[in-house]
Amino acid sequence: MRQLLRTPAGLAGTILVALMVILAIAGPPIWGAGAERIDSSAILQGASAAHPLGTDNLGRDILSRVLVAGRLSLTLALLATIIGAAAGTVLGALPSVLPRAAARLLTGAVNALVAFPGLLLAMFTAVIAGLGARGAVLGIGAAVVPGFARLTQTLAASVTRADYVSAARMLGVSRWRVMTRHIIPNIAEPLILNVTQALGAALLGLAGMSFLGLGVQPPSFDWGRLLFDGFSRIYTTPAVALGPAVAVALAGIGFNLLGDTLANAASRRSAPGGKAVRPPVPDAGGLGEPDPDAALEVRDLTVSFPGGVTPVRGLSLTIAPGEIVGLVGESGSGKSLTASAIGGLVPYPGEVSVGRLRLCGADLGELSAPERRKLLGTSLAMVFQDPMASLNPALRVGGQLAEVATVHQGASRAEAWTRALDRLGHVRIPEPGKRARQHPHELSGGMRQRVVIAMGLMGAPRLIIADEPTTALDVTVQRQILRLLREVTDETGAATLFISHDIAVVGELCHRVVVMYAGRVVEELPVEELATGAAHPYTRALVASLPDMETDRSLPLASIPGRQPSPADVTEGCAFAARCALATARCAERPPLAEYGKAHRVACWEA
Known part of the structure; x- marks a missing residue:
């Protein structure tokens, strides 16, 4: 809240959004009767002291109707945003848990939707769903989906490489649970922030749909419908169209300013976060008998x-x-x-x-x-x-530990929680019950x-x-x-x-x-034998580079000259030869890892 009030944009956005919410709550009870009152003696009047924004074709006060329409306008925008955000989040997160072919197909579909103009997508959906508020909400919700899906895909791509997601997959956790428990919760903050901005866009979109006659139909009315009704008189009595236009503009600006401020605050706070691996294929040839006692x-x-x-x-x-x-x-x-x-x-x-x-x-x-x-x-x-x-x-610590027992050992939630507390105490964590809930x-x-x-x-x-x-x-x-x-x-x-x-x-x-x-x-x-019996020059160099209490601090610390070759540049010979003082022409051939003593093997021609 301090961050919102600290900047002019944040303060303005907060005030505008607060006013719109208050208007949506208090508007119908206060001005509802005036908005529906028909006065045949005041039909199509311009601005006056009694009617600051004039009257409509039934003599109803336009200012009262603008104030009352705030509830329906904001409610429809909120529904459209929730529909678009929920569908877009799921659509964007699915490629991170689906097989590669399905993920590629879904990603292509999202890319195609992003390239399609949002208003045309909204109008197309609204026509199919039917004229009226429901069709307009579904249409704008459909237009919101691609943006949320693209954002979710981008955010999920970084989270899916985290170790805890890999561990969940290795544990056999279902794809749906990996997505809803491990991926989406960790990208929720930017998605929630984007909802605020999407709400402003949905409000403008719904007003546009109603203005085009595809949205709210009489006798219901929202800001877009009022703008449609007054547009034919804009050249004679412009005040009748001014009220709903200003309301739409202020609400859209308020939600966008609020969303931008929240996003900036979050970015400052958080600044400085496929293809399955081929399973091992056994090949016993030349490997000897397995060791039955080895873990x-x-x-x-x-x-x-x-x-x-x-x-x-x-x-x-x-x-x-x-x-x-x-x-x-x-x-x-x-x-x-x-x-x-x-x-x-x-x-x-x-x-x-x-x-x-x-x-x-x-x-x-x-x-x-x-x-x-x-x-x-x-x-x-x-x-x-x-x-x-x-x-x-x-997720809380205890729940993450308990998941291992519930997934692999079939334990109940109570049994898994009890074991989680026992394991936390076992590794000497004080107050395991308290820590498990953190x-x-x-x-x-x-x-x-x-x-x-x-x-x-x-x-x-x-x-x-x-x-x-x-x-x-x-x-x-x-x-x-x-x-x-x-x-x-x-x-x-x-x-x-x-x-x-x-x-x-x-x-x-x-x-x-x-x-x-x-x-x-x-x-x-x-x-x-590490300190005194190492045979390979590299091992001896590692030990020599370790300072101890007898190291002469007036001299530079011992180090290994040169650098290790990158994995793409390793030759067939001894990789350490370029840094080794004992290297000979024979080192062009890779030395085998040979027995050097009891439980001691070394790969060096000079050992």
């Missing part, structure tokens, strides 16, 4: 994008129950895409191919889509770097990260993937989250893949370390 077994995982971009190349990884494996490397090495591929979350147009992908003893490539969703939804917990991207900002933005960063971990524990996870979960947290909270991950792993016996670029954190938390560079694993070793 996660990945063999020959590759993630590629059009244009020859391959961020992950032939990765193999095994994690035992209760084991924490650290996946480290510079930004762009393929760590997060590896996690996304395991969870089935690689975005379109990325494609995943894998020789073997087994979770909890089940080969995901041999499962049907519903079976794969159920297994991933109950046995896999993913903790992302930014919890606000994983939590739906429009929205994510009401919690601190560390508490939001705990909520995400609690969400993963709603089922019985056998694998936890933590993708840089402490990067955005301060050191104190970071240590608390690391301790919590360790406790959860020890208690549940789940395998944990901990992804980080901070090799010090990995050394503190993990049992084993896998080092990636340019999409490939270059070394795998026990964490005890």
Whole structure:
């Protein structure tokens, strides 16, 4: 309200809209009798003291009729806007949840409607629906639909890529529920703001329809109908047309000014938010026998994008129950895409191919889509770097946790809520009942990260993937989250893949370390050997770049010269050769990941 009253435009819009609302409420009771009173002695009079805007062909006072017509004019405009906004929102949001072919068809239909003149669309609909107020409302509502649909499509396109939407799809949530619960609520604010502006446009459109004789019919009357009745006298007694014209103009200006001011205020407040991934296809040739004891077994995982971009190349990884494996490397090495591929979350147009992908003893490539969703939804917990991207900002925390139990475990709402409170308490969130009723933005960063971990524990996870979960947290909270991950792993016996670029954190938390560079694993070793027993030059460079208490602060910090090649520029040889002091001519050939010692493998010719 302060923002509305702070600017001249906002103040003017607020006053005009308030006056119109008051007029719609008070007009008929106060001036209704005068508007219907027929006076044969005062037919077709011009402006006078008794009739400031003159009279019509039955001697009725035009000023009274203008004041009374405000209710019907605003009511019809509101109905038309609601119809257009509701239909347009659904039409615009559907492509974000439909299959690609259907989404493309619907998007094309919306584009065609946007290109069609709104007034012609309104007139065409009104003629089909029948003359009168109903036809005019449906016509203007139809004209409002394309604009809302286009706006919704644009807004929904950004929300559909959020992690919480991807997680809902992986959980098997229905398309309708994804749209109504996860997409539309998070784009509601700009849509609601657009309603105010659309209301002004609908008011003008309905007045135009009535003026053309396609809208309100006698004996009913709105501002457009009064303008139609007085237009034939505009050259002799212009005051009869002036009243309804001014009313329409003021109402339209008021709603547009109010909408613009609200939109500007919202933009300042919020400034600094496909194709299905191909399921893994098993290919057991040359991969050896599956490990029956592994919680996660990945063999020959590759993630590629059009244009020859391959961020992950032939990765193999095994994690035992209760084991924490650290996946480290510079930004762009393929760590997060590896996690996304395991969870089935690689975005379109990325494609995943894998020789073997087994979770909890089940080969995901041999499962049907519903079976794969159920297994991933109950046995896999993913903790992302930014919890606000994983939590739906429009929903309360407790409801988001409870959804996991209701969708995958068939729990009742009461049972799911009880388990959600138990899980929040389990990750040491104080007052879980109070926190469960709050929205994510009401919690601190560390508490939001705990909520995400609690969400993963709603089922019985056998694998936890933590993708840089402490990067955005301060050191104190970071240590608390690391301790919590360790406790959860020890208690549940789940395998944990901990992804980080901070090799010090990995050394503190993990049992084993896998080092990636340019999409490939270059070394795998026990964490005890990380500081002194690393064999690959890249791993040793990472360890050397980590300052400690004995680092000479008078010297520049150690760093790795050069830069990591982009996924499109990786050659068949050793990708680290250009930055390696030990590189030889043999490095033009890619070294295999070979045994180097007990539980230690390295891909380097010089190791």
